[in-house]
Amino acid sequence: MIQNISIEKLHSHPDNPRKDLGDLSELAESIKANGIFQNLTVVPWFSKITGVGCDDPKQQEEMGYTVVIGHRRLAAAKLAGLTEVPCAISNMKHREQVATMLSENMQRADLTVYEQAQGFQMMLNLGDTMNDIAERTGFSSTTVRRRVKLLELDPEKFKASAERNVTLMDYAELEKIEDIELRNKVLDSIGTSNFKYELQKAVDKEKSDKNMAIYVEKLNTFATQIDNSSGMRYVDSYYLSRNDEIKTPDDSGEVEYFYLISNYGYITLYKKDVETEEDTAAIEKRELQKARYNALGEISKRAYSLRHEFVKSISNTKAKKSMGTIIEYSIKSMLESYCDIEPDDYASLLDITLSEDDDAVIEELTQCLPAQPERYMLLAAYCLLDNDRANYYNWDCSHRENADLDQVYDFLATLGYELSDEEQAMRDGTHELFKEVE
Secondary structure, three states: OOOEEEHHEEEEOOOOOOOOOOOOHHHHHHHHOOOOOOOEEEEEOOOOOOOOOOOOOOHHHOOOEEEEEOOHHHHHHHHHOOOOOEEOOOOOOOHHHHHHHHHHHOOOOOHHHHHHHHHHHHHHOOOOOHHHHHHHHOOOOOHHHHHHHHHHHOOHHHHHHHHHHHHHHHHHHHOOOHHHHHHHHOOOOOOOOOOHHHHHHHHHHHHHHHHHEEEEEOOOOOOOEEEOOOOEEEEEEEEEOOOOOOOOOOOOOOEEEEEEEOOOOEEEEEEEEOOOOHHHHHHHHHHHHHHHHHHHHHHHHHHHHHHHHHHHOHHHHHHHOOOOHHHHHHHHHHOOOOOOOHHHHHHHHHOOOOOOOOOHHHHHOOHHHHHHHHHHHHHHHHHOOOOOOOOOOOOOOOOOHHHHHHHHHHHHHHEEEEEEEHHHHHHOOOOOOOOOOO
């Protein structure tokens, strides 16, 4: 039954997942001119603390009603100057009210991911299971679980990120990072051109941290950690980005060994020796340069991976729209190089595993071309232009210009690729790894 209820007796639901009602001016003008076409759904007023209404029916009537569906209409009606609005009174329980509000807002895509996650958690707190929520809201139980897991993130950072039009896939990508503090750090960049790079950097860091724990555990069995290598003789270096094997020296029972952890992603093993301090310093300088060179290689490798995945994800429709650009850069590459495409590189972009039969490789790579010719042309053009050895540094860790790699970035930029800050610093030579270490 529909009845008109005074606006003064209508209250916003305290657990409405949608906190921001958006711009109400247009809706208010429409209501002012035409009235409200769709009634609100309300329940008798209830206490947010106890979840129930008043014991005294008269007091209950005086308290009024709580809105379950129609919060924007109520707010707009107030702006339009209405004194009462049509309502349908329901007796649904609190848990059903929350589920109804969630479902209503989600169907209209009115909720941010942050608000969805809060709503799901609210239903869990009321006793629903993941499957119950999925059944009530129409979302899969996997989606519900992933949304709730996002509440492990820093609330303010999560809320801020939800306002940057972040895709659900981006949030799912955060699950690659195990450490919650590191995940929150990367959350600052989600929705920006730095996100993909910072994500991969964080994943690489976790790998390095795990290797660090393994290396240190092994080293502690025969060596002592030090902060200064003065008076020590260099023995070996172990890089955290690799899976180096650490073997206990045969003379560890007679000779004292020490290790020093560098800020450049490696650990150096030493032993006591009469070698001069100057010789040790020269060795350390070489090792430091080697470590910087390795760090530059890791950055270049990470950047290539981002470019590779970006091109791989481009659809045939987008490739078709960009054919002019693709042909332009393809011709440039053909004129400037030997046009050598590595079959394995091309196959990786096509998600094809090549057979060991060399005679069959060309047929395997070309048999799928008729389905998406524009996209496969794009991938071939990219293979002509780019490779995993392209970089901006010399053997001595100084910056060098690379016109070919510049052309790769220029090409990808026309397709929508955005350089991360670290990629840009590598390109223009301002990265801290290019600075000479004293």
